[in-house]
Amino acid sequence: MEYGFHVDNALMGRDVQWRTDISMTLFLNDPNDYDGGELCFESGSGDFRFKLKPRSIIAYPSNTLHRVMPVTRGERIVVVGWIHSLVRDAGVREMLYDLSQVRNGIFKRNGKCREFDLSSKTYTNLLRQYAEP
DSSP: OOEEEEOOOSEEOSSSOEEOOEEEEEEOSOGGGEEEOOEEEOOTTOOEEEOOOTTEEEEEETTSOEEEOOEEEEOOOEEEEEEOOSBOOHHHHHHHHHHHHHHHHHHHHHOSOHHHHHHHHHHHHHHHHHBOO
16 A cells, blocks of 8 residues: 555556556545545655545656555555557646647637637647657
């Protein structure tokens, strides 16, 4: 009922392997049902610990150093999983997300216009450049 500091495997699967870009933990039981068991991320500014309500999920880059603190009472029940993104680089994924937010904002305010078309062109061409299906 604990797991020491680690990063998740870069590749998962046996017969067919896939790259892990994003890890996720879905909390299933009430945090009052157990003591300890926090999902802990190490950072230069200290540790960040999470012990969430049932049906809450936390997603994080798979290359993040993390651990599960020891459970000292009860049982911690979670589901863990991994997501393969079409875009390998987390920084590029973030820029594409930001650009899509800008593009959506332009459309919401102005509808289809020159700025929307240009931002759509840039988003699509960047995705074309960085996507790895």
